[in-house]
Amino acid sequence: MADAMSAQTIVAARGIKIQFGAVKALDGADLEIRQGECIGLVGHNGAGKSTIVNVINGGLTPHAGDLVYGSGQGHGIALARQNGVRCVFQELSLCSNLTVGENARIMNRNLGGWNWRRRALALVRNKLDEIFPGHGIDCGSTVGDLSIAQRQMVEIAISFTDAETPARLVILDEPTSSLDSGLAAQLMAYVRRFAAGGGAVLLISHILGEILSTSNRIVVMKDGKVVADRPTSAFTTRSLVETMGSVVKDRQRSTRQHTGERRLSLPARKGEGLAFEAFGGEIVGFAGLGGHGQTQALLDLYLSENGNWLPNRSPVAFVAGDRGLNGIFPLWSILRNLSIASLGALSKRTLVDDGREAELGEYWKKKIEIRTPDTGNFILSLSGGNQQKVLFARALATSASIVLMDDPMRGVDVGTKQEVYEILRSEAASGRTFVWYSTEMDEIELCDRVYVFRDGVIVAELAGDEITEEKVLASSFAGGEH
Numbered sequence: 001m002a003d004a005m006s007a008q009t010i011v012a013a014r015g016i017k018i019q020f021g022a023v024k025a026l027d028g029a030d031l032e033i034r035q036g037e038c039i040g041l042v043g044h045n046g047a048g049k050s051t052i053v054n055v056i057n058g059g060l061t062p063h064a065g066d067l068v069y070g071s072g073q074g075h076g077i078a079l080a081r082q083n084g085v086r087c088v089f090q091e092l093s094l095c096s097n098l099t100v101g102e103n104a105r106i107m108n109r110n111l112g113g114w115n116w117r118r119r120a121l122a123l124v125r126n127k128l129d130e131i132f133p134g135h136g137i138d139c140g141s142t143v144g145d146l147s148i149a150q151r152q153m154v155e156i157a158i159s160f161t162d163a164e165t166p167a168r169l170v171i172l173d174e175p176t177s178s179l180d181s182g183l184a185a186q187l188m189a190y191v192r193r194f195a196a197g198g199g200a201v202l203l204i205s206h207i208l209g210e211i212l213s214t215s216n217r218i219v220v221m222k223d224g225k226v227v228a229d230r231p232t233s234a235f236t237t238r239s240l241v242e243t244m245g246s247v248v249k250d251r252q253r254s255t256r257q258h259t260g261e262r263r264l265s266l267p268a269r270k271g272e273g274l275a276f277e278a279f280g281g282e283i284v285g286f287a288g289l290g291g292h293g294q295t296q297a298l299l300d301l302y303l304s305e306n307g308n309w310l311p312n313r314s315p316v317a318f319v320a321g322d323r324g325l326n327g328i329f330p331l332w333s334i335l336r337n338l339s340i341a342s343l344g345a346l347s348k349r350t351l352v353d354d355g356r357e358a359e360l361g362e363y364w365k366k367k368i369e370i371r372t373p374d375t376g377n378f379i380l381s382l383s384g385g386n387q388q389k390v391l392f393a394r395a396l397a398t399s400a401s402i403v404l405m406d407d408p409m410r411g412v413d414v415g416t417k418q419e420v421y422e423i424l425r426s427e428a429a430s431g432r433t434f435v436w437y438s439t440e441m442d443e444i445e446l447c448d449r450v451y452v453f454r455d456g457v458i459v460a461e462l463a464g465d466e467i468t469e470e471k472v473l474a475s476s477f478a479g480g481e482h
């Protein structure tokens with residue numbers, strides 16, 4: 001097998017099988033990665049992408065199949081690191097109680113010795129400057145104080161640093177899930193430069209535009225197998241979606257006018273900008289560059305200033321943006337994670353009706369295809385995208401007439417996204433109000449009305465045909481029109 005590898009091969013995986021109980025996560029998957037390549041890896045939620053990454057990264061031992069690195073056959077974290085394999089996981093893995101520099105030290109064990117803090121700090125800062133010019137991150141700060149986008153940027157920057165062995169293959173699992181379009185474009189430009197300079201990148205993303213514009217080869221996985229492996233030029237968005245096993249539905253722009261009563265409002269902030277209001281039956285979008293006050297506005301809508309429920313207000317459900325921190329209960333089952341917000345409605349004389357709870361679980365499992373043999377399994381047995389679907393189902397399963405969503409589609413596959421968009425439309429048509437912060441322009445364009453945020457205030461309100469990328473971008477930057 002080693003003979004069959006070309007000189008540029010960094011790693012070759014052949015016939016890899018991994019099984020978790022009854023689930024065949026990998027069922028004979030093949031993947032070879034060579035120097036100078038950016039490979040886009042796509043597939044539905046639960047297709048096996050993160051699992052094959054964990055095999056290449058050395059974290060999982062294959063139950064069958066071969067793994068060959070440039071330095072020879074074998075597996076394990078040490079061998080992968082020795083061959084310059086780095087990985088940025090979907091669930092970010094920095095230690096939140098340590099500073100950015102200290103985290104860099106953990107990832108690069110050679111960074112010890114006198115004055116290591118200063119060197120670690122300089123290493124990350126230089127890489128952040130190279131990948132995300134103008135990032136504004138203070139590398140002396142504790143990771144827990146950074147926003148989710150900043151944490152993602154720091155982890156990406158650390159993975160590309162060269163302190164130990166040089167980075168030869170960097171695996172990025174949903175690297176732009178929390179980044180706005182400007183930061184995502186900076187990262188994709190860097191990925192192309194890194195590959196052109198002889199490095200390799202394995203890019204996993206459900207944002208197909210990103211894959212098509214950045215990678216030079218695309219590998220499609222389905223049910224634990226590689227079902228296509230071709231140059232990017234051989235794919236269009238439609239053929240890619242179809243190869244993944246989904247159908248492309250035409251996106252409908254909103255032509256609706258709200259008919260309901262005013263349900264929510266916020267005054268203009270700091271006495272500047274515009275006030276916010278939302279009506280029954282509306283899908284209202286929050287747009288603008290990431291971290292400009294959208295999440296805070298959602299929290300303000302959810303809670304009053306002192307953290308209490310606002311009196312006399314319709315019930316509100318919230319889909320949190322940081323799944324690991326505020327979303328899932330990691331020690332609970334899938335079903336309990338889904339039903340937790342509906343327990344009142346599922347209870348009779350303070351006791352939860354198990355039968356109705358199970359019915360609710362089965363209904364949502366089918367409706368948005370949560371891929372699991374049993375909703376009694378632990379939530380962490382689900383792939384990242386499937387965990388996100390559970391959070392979404394948790395909010396929609398309630399009777400809340402207002403649903404606040406903090407970028408809820410992160411890591412959800414394209415087929416499911418289309419289903420969810422349809423659910424949103426029909427739920428809005430039946431009177432629910434959605435307030436939806438999204439970092440994806442495609443999603444902002446699905447809203448009935450959009451507020452653009454800049455520096456913590458609303459600087460523009462767009463409706464119907466006015467909701468275009470150009471208009472959102474123009475308002476997002478100081479000096480743009482509003």
Ligand SMILES: Nc1ncnc2c1ncn2[C@@H]1O[C@H](COP(=O)(O)OP(=O)(O)OP(=O)(O)O)[C@@H](O)[C@H]1O
Binds near residue numbers: 023050090384413
């Ligand atoms: N630790 C685990 N225990 C049980 N099942 C698991 C575990 N890890 C993964 N699986 C299962 O293996 C399958 C493949 O999961 P994987 O995370 O590789 O999918 P993915 O393609 O990365 O999905 P996503 O796009 O949602 O991230 C899924 O059915 C998942 O539920």
